[in-house]
Amino acid sequence: MSINLQGRHFLTLKDFSPLEIEYLLNLSRDLKTKKRIGHKGNLLQNKNIVLIFDKPSTRTRCAFECAAYDEGGNVTFLSNSHMGKKESIEDTAIVLGRMYDGIEFRGFSHSEAETLAKYAGVPVWNGLTDQYHPTQILADFLTIQEHVHKPLNKVKLVYVGDARNNMGNSLMIGAAKMGMHFVGLAPKALWADEKLVNEMRTLAKQTSAIIEYEEDIGKAVQGADVIYTDVWVSMGEEDQFATRIKQLKAYQVNRDMLNKTKNSDVIFLHCLPAFHDLNTEVGNQVHKEFGLTEMEVTDEVFRSRNSKVFDQAENRLHTIKAIMVATIGNL
Ligand code: CP
Ligand code: NVA
Numbered sequence: 001m002s003i004n005l006q007g008r009h010f011l012t013l014k015d016f017s018p019l020e021i022e023y024l025l026n027l028s029r030d031l032k033t034k035k036r037i038g039h040k041g042n043l044l045q046n047k048n049i050v051l052i053f054d055k056p057s058t059r060t061r062c063a064f065e066c067a068a069y070d071e072g073g074n075v076t077f078l079s080n081s082h083m084g085k086k087e088s089i090e091d092t093a094i095v096l097g098r099m100y101d102g103i104e105f106r107g108f109s110h111s112e113a114e115t116l117a118k119y120a121g122v123p124v125w126n127g128l129t130d131q132y133h134p135t136q137i138l139a140d141f142l143t144i145q146e147h148v149h150k151p152l153n154k155v156k157l158v159y160v161g162d163a164r165n166n167m168g169n170s171l172m173i174g175a176a177k178m179g180m181h182f183v184g185l186a187p188k189a190l191w192a193d194e195k196l197v198n199e200m201r202t203l204a205k206q207t208s209a210i211i212e213y214e215e216d217i218g219k220a221v222q223g224a225d226v227i228y229t230d231v232w233v234s235m236g237e238e239d240q241f242a243t244r245i246k247q248l249k250a251y252q253v254n255r256d257m258l259n260k261t262k263n264s265d266v267i268f269l270h271c272l273p274a275f276h277d278l279n280t281e282v283g284n285q286v287h288k289e290f291g292l293t294e295m296e297v298t299d300e301v302f303r304s305r306n307s308k309v310f311d312q313a314e315n316r317l318h319t320i321k322a323i324m325v326a327t328i329g330n331l
Helices: 016-038 059-070 089-099 110-120 134-146 166-178 195-208 217-221 237-253 257-262 282-292 311-330
Strands: 048-053 075-076 101-107 124-126 156-160 182-186 210-214 226-229 267-270
Touching: 016 134, 016 166, 016 311, 048 059, 048 089, 059 101, 059 134, 059 311, 089 101, 089 110, 089 226, 101 110, 101 311, 110 124, 124 134, 124 156, 124 311, 134 166, 134 267, 134 311, 156 166, 166 182, 166 195, 166 210, 182 195, 182 217, 195 210, 210 217, 217 257, 267 311
Parallel strands: 048 075, 048 101, 101 124, 156 182, 156 226, 182 210, 226 267
Antiparallel strands: none
């Protein structure tokens, strides 16, 4: 079956079939090999790409920029536009759509990404909203394929932490699509929205995925192939540290948790940035206020042989390139 994603938006993996996701992962692998052997491409030549960032970023911005450069595209970084302040998102979308071939958006409300997509007339790629972070999931799944020697539909992934944030939602959606065993390990108050979970459980009936939520660490992690965590406090929620620390302190990813998987080859993933030491301003503030030297993951696990976080970070480049090439590329 031939897959054609030209002209499509990339707002959430909900909009993509398992075959389309597989296609993007295969394309990412091909583009990674192409870069490794030193081939410069022209798949994005004559394409203008605008990157809107209403929140900070290291990986996502750099992945979009380098991916575009590798394939001959041009990028504009836009972080201080009139959008939503002096000009509506609708009007901004129309203007950008007249100049650019593709628009990346990182912001707060997911509805802003949807409005851009509705009016732009060119593909809009979600570079993270409060609700979803779909480009990250492709990098995560590519990393799993590289390091866990099983097909995705045999993989058990345990996501530990704030299971109702953009990462928790998006990993659960991706797992449901690809027939994986997903466990959200968190106190009940941080489980994903029931409506979304039920929607994905309905889909799981077709893909044979298992979608579970669990409070008990031992039960959740047994037999896991992947332990995944994210920051306890997402961008825009910085006033929540006290509550989240109370809720998630017991759910830190540490050696004891990895041992409980009974799988010495379990891999550790994190979308990054991570609070695993005191070498950050925020980490230091939290240390002063709450006495923690590490948060969601210990430094030992972060730097251990189980950790594949930097392969995962590199894969942001190859997978974001695949999304742009598939939706606007000169294929
Ligand atoms: N994982 C991720 O989205 O990283 P950045 O916030 O650095 O883009
Ligand atoms: N949940 C995190 C993800 C960062 C990549 C955040 O939104 O800040």
